[in-house]
Amino acid sequence: MGGIYFKQIANLMEVIERLAAELRRLCTIPGIGPVTAGAVAAFAPDLDTFGSGRNFAAWLGLVPRQRSTGGKAKLGAASKMGQADIRRLLIVGAMSVIRWVVRKGGSPNRWLAALVARKPKMVAAVALANRMVRMIWAVSTKQEDYRMA
DSSP states (O other): OHHHHHHHHHHHHHHHHHHHHHHHHHTTSTTOOHHHHHHHHHHSOOGGGSSSHHHHHHHHTOSEEEEEETTEEEEEEEOOOSOHHHHHHHHHHHHHHHHHHHHHTOOSOHHHHHHHHHSOHHHHHHHHHHHHHHHHHHHHHHTOOOOOO
């Protein structure tokens, strides 16, 4: 009887170690803290079920709405459908990264520096959150730590 409990404890310890490794991996992404990483691990389905990072971003409601006419797609505002809790945490994390960029007067990431210079902060935060979601998907599916390009 005691052997069954030891097997269950061993299985639970394995699951906990796997989740802890995933959380550590997600926390390597700028703007992702332990709370956001935990929310993604807890509330998002297995990220391998999404075919791409864009599909995961669409599930969260962070991609622009697309309208097409004559074969040409026009991008609109973010859809705001999907998982609101994770989306809110991602936007808060993106705002903290943007605040840091504004305070330092620039960023090694030229895309982000140019975006912050030409767009309102909240629009830039949603765009950065969209990019962070794609990073989360890539880091999780490849089982690698984030490394700045």
